[in-house]
Amino acid sequence: MKYQHQIDAQGLLCPEPVMMLHSTVADMQAGEVVKVLASDPSTQRDIPQFCRFLGHRLLQQVEEGDVYLYWIEKA
Numbered sequence: 001m002k003y004q005h006q007i008d009a010q011g012l013l014c015p016e017p018v019m020m021l022h023s024t025v026a027d028m029q030a031g032e033v034v035k036v037l038a039s040d041p042s043t044q045r046d047i048p049q050f051c052r053f054l055g056h057r058l059l060q061q062v063e064e065g066d067v068y069l070y071w072i073e074k075a
Contacts, residue, residue: 001060001071005034010067014042018050021072025056028074033059036070043068 005024009017017038024034036047044061047070051058059071 001033001035003033003035003071004028005032007034007036009043010037010039012038013040014046017043018046021047021050025054025072025074030074033071033073036068036072038068038070039066041068043070047072 005028007017007020007024009020012020017036017040021034021036028034036043048058048061050056051072055075057073057075059073062069
């Protein structure tokens with residue numbers, strides 16, 4: 001999947017991955033996509049909630065071993 005931004009939040013615990021996502025999305029243009037790599041299982045709950053709350057589109061969510069991958073399109 002194509003993306004313009006990437007966040008590597010591996011090794012970080014809640015709330016840091018979502019804080020990094022919030023900061024990155026604030027600097028993005030509408031329609032741009034950010035890929036997030038995270039190792040904290042709580043991101044499985046937190047990132048979809050972040051998207052629902054702020055109206056961004058969670059394009060894909062994948063678990064690869066101990067890494068959680070997310071592709072989010074800015075509204």
